[in-house]
Amino acid sequence: MEKAEDLLIDTCLLAGKIMMESGSEVYRVEDTMNRIAENANEPNSNSYVTATGIFMGLKSRHYTQIENVGERNINLEKVEAVNQLSRKFAEKSVDLPTLYQQLKKIDKETPEFPLLLQILGAAFLSAFLMVLFGGDWLNFIPTLFIGGIGFFIKYEVKQNFDLRFLDTFFASFIIGMLALLFTQTGLALSFDYMCIGAVMPLVPGVAITASLRDILAGHLVSGLVRGTEAIIVAASIAIGIACILFIFGGWLP
Structure with missing residues (x-):
């Protein structure tokens, strides 16, 4: 159970990091992170997002994890890809490990225009x-x-x-x-x-x-x-x- 909760926090942080580095608004990032946690049966989650850092914690845990936001660009294709994945997770089309792996793929492999x-x-x-x-x-x-x-x-x-x-x-x-x-x-x-x-x-x-x-x-x-x-x-x-x-x-x- 502890590993599942760690994976959930890592997934939320990665989703938030991709969105913030791609030009998304803060409220949209927090909403996406909280929805992922809620759909993973963790409704009592807390997320706090700034332009340079992301904080995520579950009330069932006694610590909060932090993710640094590096270079900020405009890549709305990545934002849309994360939103689509979070919707699939809400529909139970993908499980949590698959969501995490797909987010890593989006972060590294999303193509840009030539x-x-x-x-x-x-x-x-x-x-x-x-x-x-x-x-x-x-x-x-x-x-x-x-x-x-x-x-x-x-x-x-x-x-x-x-x-x-x-x-x-x-x-x-x-x-x-x-x-x-x-x-x-x-x-x-x-x-x-x-x-x-x-x-x-x-x-x-x-x-x-x-x-x-x-x-x-x-x-x-x-x-x-x-x-x-x-x-x-x-x-x-x-x-x-x-x-x-x-x-x-x-x-x-």
């Missing part, structure tokens, strides 16, 4: 948003190129440097330089609209939304932490573009 497809998505998003914000269609191809390069720079810096927010700063800096280059060579018309469109894939929109939802749900600590993180990311974008304006602002028409 890098090339991500770059193309960011490029077209940048170009169409530039037009949506009022830019000229003559800026479409340059913004397409700049947005794709900016996203690629962000990816490469994040892979090679273990320093948060540096990737966003470098990406926005390169975006500003390329926008200035296209403007000076006459290949594009508007530095401002190209920058606005190209930085949009870098903007932490999901993090801001999750932060507000956590605050409205009463999870003030996690909501404020996520909100602060999103503000720093936005500031990194602004500082990267501001550096270009400060250094080369005299070159702009």
